[in-house]
Amino acid sequence: MAWLITGGAGYIGAHVTRVMNGAGEQVVALDDLSAGHAGRLPQGVPLVHGSYLDGALLGRVCAEHGVTGVVHLAARKQVAESVAQPERYYRENVGGLVTLLEAVAEAGVGRMLFSSSAAVYGNPDVDLITEDTPCVPVNPYGETKLAGEWLVRAAGRAHGIATACLRYFNAAGAAAPELADTGVSTIVPMVFDRLTRDEAPRVFGDDHPTPDGTCVRDYLHVADLADAHLAAARRLPRPDASGDLTLNIGRGEGVSVRELLAAIGEATGDRRPPVVEARRPGDAPRAVASAGRAAAELGRRARRGVPEMVSSAWRGWQAHHGS
Numbered sequence: 001m002a003w004l005i006t007g008g009a010g011y012i013g014a015h016v017t018r019v020m021n022g023a024g025e026q027v028v029a030l031d032d033l034s035a036g037h038a039g040r041l042p043q044g045v046p047l048v049h050g051s052y053l054d055g056a057l058l059g060r061v062c063a064e065h066g067v068t069g070v071v072h073l074a075a076r077k078q079v080a081e082s083v084a085q086p087e088r089y090y091r092e093n094v095g096g097l098v099t100l101l102e103a104v105a106e107a108g109v110g111r112m113l114f115s116s117s118a119a120v121y122g123n124p125d126v127d128l129i130t131e132d133t134p135c136v137p138v139n140p141y142g143e144t145k146l147a148g149e150w151l152v153r154a155a156g157r158a159h160g161i162a163t164a165c166l167r168y169f170n171a172a173g174a175a176a177p178e179l180a181d182t183g184v185s186t187i188v189p190m191v192f193d194r195l196t197r198d199e200a201p202r203v204f205g206d207d208h209p210t211p212d213g214t215c216v217r218d219y220l221h222v223a224d225l226a227d228a229h230l231a232a233a234r235r236l237p238r239p240d241a242s243g244d245l246t247l248n249i250g251r252g253e254g255v256s257v258r259e260l261l262a263a264i265g266e267a268t269g270d271r272r273p274p275v276v277e278a279r280r281p282g283d284a285p286r287a288v289a290s291a292g293r294a295a296a297e298l299g300r301r302a303r304r305g306v307p308e309m310v311s312s313a314w315r316g317w318q319a320h321h322g323s
């Protein structure tokens with residue numbers, strides 16, 4: 001009875017691995033280490049160094065470790081890269097998922113959690129995005145996540161696998177410095193990167209139709225996100241009782257870029273004013289989750305706020321960058 005965690009050495013995957021392992025679940029991580037770090041894994045958690053695009057490897061891992069559940073986090077995840085390299089995104093995020101699902105069905109795995117994204121919604125003009133808001137992705141990354149959801153649900157129905165599609169909003173923070181996000185593709189590390197290089201943070205547009213003119217997003221502490229995975233894993237019906245759970249994983253609270261920068265200023269002590277640049281094409285003014293369904297289904301809400309997200313992320317940044 002083990003959970004296979006693909007992308008288990010990644011930023012979110014390592015938090016999920018740690019929470020599930022700490023809660024007494026048996027876990028095995030699979031990661032090709034293209035973006036992950038083996039050092040993020042807790043002592044005693046086995047790491048299989050390889051790709052989920054390798055069906056034969058998946059078959060061996062499932063058999064050797066007695067895998068009965070899968071948390072599939074590994075993916076390519078950068079919007080701009082997906083626009084430049086759509087074939088690669090479809091090949092890995094969708095084609096690779098076909099390979100994974102074939103292996104999962106063959107091994108008789110009964111439960112699967114899939115890392116989806118708020119990107120499946122595109123830019124809906126609503127105050128709070130519910131799970132019933134139409135999905136109209138606006139880039140290949142979001143398209144592959146939506147196609148992934150369809151595939152996961154269809155395979156679940158066909159093979160009696162209980163599935164959950166978790167649509168994450170904006171993950172930030174770190175449960176421990178060594179687990180921090182080391183990439184600079186999301187706003188918090190992106191701002192740290194600017195500050196570390198003695199440059200002012202950038203704001204893309206301050207004329208959006210929002211209270212302070214900057215974009216509003218739903219930031220969620222990665223430790224809360226990891227807790228939601230454990231709750232979802234335990235909420236899924238027993239193996240063989242197929243059924244899907246599709247949930248937004250956010251806090252349901254909008255935070256503007258200016259508000260986030262103010263919190264970063266508090267955490268870092270660097271309060272230099274940002275430079276305002278042109279809006280980026282395709283940026284939605286507001287994307288905030290309705291978090292009610294997840295609270296009802298999982299019996300929990302996010303506990304940690306923005307100050308804790310940015311201060312923990314800053315400790316992680318300093319640990320990695322030695323400042």
Ligand SMILES: NC(=O)c1ccc[n+]([C@@H]2O[C@H](COP(=O)([O-])OP(=O)(O)OC[C@H]3O[C@@H](n4cnc5c(N)ncnc54)[C@H](O)[C@@H]3O)[C@@H](O)[C@H]2O)c1
Nearest residue numbers: 007010011012031032033034035036051052074075077171
């Ligand atoms: N970070 C966010 O705010 C966010 C928001 C929405 C959705 N997501 C989704 O969450 C998941 C995890 O994101 P993250 O931020 O932790 O990214 P990450 O890049 O830190 O983690 C992904 C991990 O998968 C591994 N990986 C990539 N391709 C692989 C392959 N073919 N085989 C095995 N391992 C492979 C990487 O080495 C890395 O460790 C992704 O599916 C992403 O789309 C993230």
